[in-house]
Amino acid sequence: MNETKPTVLYHRADATKTRSDILRVAADIASAEGLEGISIGRLASEMNMSKTGIFAHFGSKEQLQLATIETAKQIFVEQVVQSALQKPRGVPRLMTMLENWLRYVDRIVFRGGCFFAAASAEFDSRPGVVRDQIAELTRSWLVALQEEIAVAVLNKELTRSIEPAQLAFELHAYVQEANWAFKLFNDESAFARARRAIRNRLASASLKRPPKKGQ
Amino acid sequence: MNETKPTVLYHRADATKTRSDILRVAADIASAEGLEGISIGRLASEMNMSKTGIFAHFGSKEQLQLATIETAKQIFVEQVVQSALQKPRGVPRLMTMLENWLRYVDRIVFRGGCFFAAASAEFDSRPGVVRDQIAELTRSWLVALQEEIAVAVLNKELTRSIEPAQLAFELHAYVQEANWAFKLFNDESAFARARRAIRNRLASASLKRPPKKGQ
DNA sequence: CCTACCGATCGGTAGG
DNA sequence: CCTACCGATCGGTAGG
Numbered sequence: 001m002n003e004t005k006p007t008v009l010y011h012r013a014d015a016t017k018t019r020s021d022i023l024r025v026a027a028d029i030a031s032a033e034g035l036e037g038i039s040i041g042r043l044a045s046e047m048n049m050s051k052t053g054i055f056a057h058f059g060s061k062e063q064l065q066l067a068t069i070e071t072a073k074q075i076f077v078e079q080v081v082q083s084a085l086q087k088p089r090g091v092p093r094l095m096t097m098l099e100n101w102l103r104y105v106d107r108i109v110f111r112g113g114c115f116f117a118a119a120s121a122e123f124d125s126r127p128g129v130v131r132d133q134i135a136e137l138t139r140s141w142l143v144a145l146q147e148e149i150a151v152a153v154l155n156k157e158l159t160r161s162i163e164p165a166q167l168a169f170e171l172h173a174y175v176q177e178a179n180w181a182f183k184l185f186n187d188e189s190a191f192a193r194a195r196r197a198i199r200n201r202l203a204s205a206s207l208k209r210p211p212k213k214g215q
Numbered sequence: 216m217n218e219t220k221p222t223v224l225y226h227r228a229d230a231t232k233t234r235s236d237i238l239r240v241a242a243d244i245a246s247a248e249g250l251e252g253i254s255i256g257r258l259a260s261e262m263n264m265s266k267t268g269i270f271a272h273f274g275s276k277e278q279l280q281l282a283t284i285e286t287a288k289q290i291f292v293e294q295v296v297q298s299a300l301q302k303p304r305g306v307p308r309l310m311t312m313l314e315n316w317l318r319y320v321d322r323i324v325f326r327g328g329c330f331f332a333a334a335s336a337e338f339d340s341r342p343g344v345v346r347d348q349i350a351e352l353t354r355s356w357l358v359a360l361q362e363e364i365a366v367a368v369l370n371k372e373l374t375r376s377i378e379p380a381q382l383a384f385e386l387h388a389y390v391q392e393a394n395w396a397f398k399l400f401n402d403e404s405a406f407a408r409a410r411r412a413i414r415n416r417l418a419s420a421s422l423k424r425p426p427k428k429g430q
Numbered sequence: 431c432c433t434a435c436c437g438a439t440c441g442g443t444a445g446g
Numbered sequence: 447c448c449t450a451c452c453g454a455t456c457g458g459t460a461g462g
Contacts, residue, residue: 015431032340034249037458053431061457068450112340121336124398125247125327135399169408173392177384180391184338184350193384204419230447254440267443268447314436
């Protein structure tokens with residue numbers, strides 16, 4: 001079946017490529033069907049490889065899950081974080097982070113929506129290193145939002161009565177809700193709702209002008 | 216092992232009781248480990264019954280999942296909805312619904328947090344009747360919030376510029392975020408954050424007084 | 431990277 | 447409600 005049949009040794013470059021191919025497939029499956037859903041047999045058939053061919057790259061299912069999370073993190077950074085780092089700190093960077101996140105969900109970078117939203121819901125009641133890793137990465141995203149808010153306060157873009165952790169909680173809630181509604185109801189308008197919520201919340205937290213009531 | 220060994224027929228009342236006992240265990244497991252996590256074998260060992268003893272009550276795993284959702288719905292109505300129906304319509308009832316929900320998560324009615332938050336994240340990418348049922352029940356909770364907001368606007372408790380679906384999106388986002396943060400970070404303070412967010416949002420949407428900026 | 435295999439567990443059935 | 451069983455699939459191992 002295979003065109004090349006390596007006899008004993010494998011080129012390290014090929015193995016690295018194979019590994020990262022496996023992990024991209026794994027991350028996509030995991031976002032939709034869970035990190036427990038990425039069975040080694042399933043990956044094998046999807047990659048046209050033997051089970052042990054997959055297994056050899058990771059050594060255990062838990063290691064496979066951890067490697068999948070690492071891959072998802074790289075994709076997340078690439079899609080959501082990187083371009084925001086070009087923006088001035090404070091509100092502009094904060095807005096870009098949130099907007100990038102919404103578009104990353106809308107563009108279906110992962111079939112199951114935000115990888116970390118799915119993974120954290122799946123593992124929040126399963127103690128272990130997988131859960132710990134998911135929590136740590138998610139925490140650092142929340143902290144990044146929070147730090148940008150703190151900068152915005154220092155810049156006087158936002159009133160100094162703002163508590164960064166509180167505002168980060170609220171803004172993060174909006175985007176998570178958009179992911180949730182989009183996935184569960186197939187409802188594109190969830191993104192517009194999240195954008196509106198963000199805009200209003202930042203307006204009411206800004207010094208510039210008194211917030212318009214209601215909407 | 217069992218004290219009573221029915222030979223051929225079973226009292227219908229006993230069977231009904233057994234069924235509901237199975238389903239309460241199933242709902243608790245499902246909230247933490249997913250609706251796919253409630254295997255028939257696992258339920259059998261947890262209930263000290265045979266697999267077919269469990270199976271006979273439902274006929275298929277999918278029917279078991281649907282019955283588990285129905286049980287979770289009853290528990291949700293009992294814990295979150297019922298006492299709110301005693302309150303006057305509009306803002307008082309809305310606040311009670313949200314507060315009951317936060318306490319239902321904090322009190323760990325289900326080991327995995329809100330049953331429907333867990334189930335919707337698990338099934339949002341798995342088409343079928345299970346997903347449809349989860350979506351429908353969740354939708355009706357969102358609509359209930361929305362209707363209470365609409366009443367509050369009619370009552371002039373909230374400004375008429377409020378769009379109920381938008382405000383429901385935001386308030387629902389806060390409580391979901393609290394469940395998420397509580398489960399993932401074991402962080403009790405998430406409830407206080409949600410309460411603060413709700414209070415501020417309703418204040419800025421109310422006619423009574425100009426919202427305080429920031430907090 | 432492969433074939434061949436392991437014990438455990440899955441949902442489900444036959445028959446009582 | 448039970449025992450006894452089915453084929454499929456799980457994570458993982460032996461040996462190459």
